[in-house]
Amino acid sequence: MGKANSSRAATINAANDSRERAFTPLRLRLVVPVTLLSLIMAPLLILPLVAIFFFAGRGGFPVFWKSFSGAESQFALRFSLLIATFTALINSILGTAVAYFLAKYRFPGKRPLSIVMNLPVAIPTVVVGTSLLLLWGPLGLLGQYLDPIGFRPMFAPIGVLMAHLFVTFPYMLGAVKPVLEEFEVTYEEAAYTMGAGPWKTFWYITLPALKGGLFAGTLLTFAHSLGEFGATVMVSGNLRLRTQTAPLYIFAQFEAGNISAANAVAAVLALISFIIFLILIRFSETEQKRLL
């Protein structure tokens, strides 16, 4: 009887609960801020994205395809993807090496160095571009000596790559370094005692542990490189079919009044970024689950 009683009590309680929850004052109180927030966020974040796809699709698919498959837009997109791929690859190696060095060794000047390494995040990208020009450009600090030999990195694909490496470096470092810092030295030591040399230890033990950070860092770098504008516009000279990246193409077409051409590429860029973003979210969720 006691059991029946208690179960009935539970049912009543549950009913009470749900009724209470429906009219809870907390819920009511939430309605106002949520609405306000949505009203502010919508024009800032959501609607612009909608607008891109709206304009890109306005002329129907033929118009989109024509703009998309044009030589210039094709070049710009492919060039951007190529640069982003190289940037991501080079920085994943460079970033890991630097992160390893910063996390494992103690040396004088380590703190200033790690601040400098992260500086590109704080500097406006246009300034980064300008500084690269002032160094490597034909009249730059180094460039004036390199120019006669024929090494002219500025206004060339290599210059774009340099700018992108510079700008995205901190993202890679930021993704890998914390993982390395948490990675206990005893794992490596355990491998040593079992006969694994430093390289084998890095390959079999350290690198697999870094996998997550490396993956996230590479994707972030790729995404940033794909959208990079400020430094690229300074360094590339915005030369059509030579150094024009997708964002530069969008800007140029927009300025020239070819809204539909700009929109087609913009939509594609937005889509790629969106996919990368989804992968990252998905990844970080599984990563968290794995750790729990």
Place this chain on the structure above:
Amino acid sequence: MSILLENVTKRLVNHTVVDRINLTVKDREFFVLLGPSGSGKSTILRLIAGLTPLTSGKIFLHGHQVDHLPPQERGIGYVFQNYSLFRHMTVADNIEFGLRIRAVPPSERQRRREQLLEILGLGGYGDRFPCQLSGGQQQRVALARALAYSPDVLLLDEPFGALDVKIRAQLRESLKAIHQELGVTSILVTHDQEEAFELGDRIAVLEQGKLVEVGLPEELYQKPKTEYVASFLGTANLLRLWVSGAMVNLGQASLPLPPPFTSAAPSQVDVLIRPEDIELNSAQEKLTTTCLGYGEIKKVTPVGPGVKIRVTLKADQVEFRHALPPLPNLGVNVIYVVTSARAYAQEGFRPGHHVWLGIRNYHVLPYERTRVLLAIDGSAYQEYSLELGKALFPALQSEVDIIGIAERRSEQQKAQAGLVYAERVVSPAARRVRTLYRQGNAADMILGELEKAPYDLVMIGTRGRRAPTRFKVGSTAARVLQYSLTPILVIPAERKEIKNILICVTAGEPGRIAILQTGRMALKAQAKVTVLHVVSSGFGSPAAAKEAPVDEDGAKAQVDRALQLLTSNQINAVKKVRSGHTVEEILAEANSGNYDLVVTGAYLPYGHSSLLVDNFTTQILANIHVPMLVVRYKEGFPRSG
């Protein structure tokens, strides 16, 4: 011999973590390094493994010198406290890792892996990831992983430290079984005595990076050679006793000294009585063993199958109190007794009952170490004390407590900086160094420490603000002497070594023990001893001389006895006789510049409640320019046979 360490030393910037360790581990032996945290035991293991570079010394594994080799080439298996299993690999991959590195064919790897999983009771767990296992299982995997490639030596660094008691016991069992089956030479590092005793074929006890003692478990427990091991292992009743003849005076009992000790042995010994070697009875006649005395039961604590009883010995047994200065952690006159719970219940003892104590078994330890209290204040005298300390501490096997005293709050920083500095200077010379910071009057602070723990020597390197300039050093010392029986070393001048010692035996004659202690110090420092006898014309004033007529013949006999005692111990000693005013003559001889240390005695009037220092000692203290050791003595103390 499987593992051989020769003078293995690891030094950090200003701290020696592992200090000249010599060790031999036999083939197939299970060896345990036991010590409290910070004793350097894990560092030794890391040095053997090659995970930490050696400062100096040699390491041999199976006859090959390995200290220059990287860890990969040493052929060791290492189990870490935090398991350090590779999280991205399955259990099977973890175990096979060492074999894969050695390019062992997959079939062979698999065979070995299955065998190890079977031995460790992990059958069927091969496909799991470390995060899917419990702590105990993870440590088993770590063990299997370290054993997979059949290393010559297995090193275990507190492997069970992070596990709960029950699993720990299970793992100990498995580890023991595995060791018997595979016979791999092993070293286990632990701070857990139970673990050490259960697993170790032999145990090495470490303290502050130094190897204190190595031996069989039961040997270390029952017959330790050092006070440290005696008190570190289990519960110890350690009593510091005087020897007379060939007997130790233990309360009401006189016990014969066991074989290694003879009557010429040190005049003071430590006697170890384990709690289970004490018999309790309600009447003295019913005791079946040598009676120690009686006391009151203060506290009863159940421990496993037995009970631990705290007995406070009766204070009216004056002999007892004088003869047994207990270790500080036991408190005054407290003895621990462990007896079976059933025996306890039968007797019907309760806290508050009075009981007689008998000794079933005892062990005598040489009393060799000296506990030194070094008082400093950041002044120039501190420098003198440290310099002398560096020379003295190795000879005295000193455990040094440095007390930094600031007389005012404003001097706190100076005193604390002085402490840090002093610790760094003294550490290499002492067996152990601790630092304490106190604020207040120097003498009061020193006396406070002397009350808390028994010291064998106080070194005073402070100025003493209240004193007039002329009495700077002496005043603190004199005040400490007023209230304490501990010998005091005052250092008003710089001495870097002790080569010449002056012992003044006239007037304030130091006792036999002081002479012997000084003698031992002289022997170790290879110093020359001069025994000074002043044919006195008085203590200070002619009037005083009349009041205390000097026994000329007695004094001469005393000098000769001292000389004989020293020379019989192979100490280079000579006699010197001066005549005149005692204080003046002693000061003249002491300050002549030939001596590094002057030893005098300060007479303690027997039966007086205060410990008044005679005028003689105070006068010398105030005017001496040489380090001076003042030993308090009392008529008939110690009672010599």
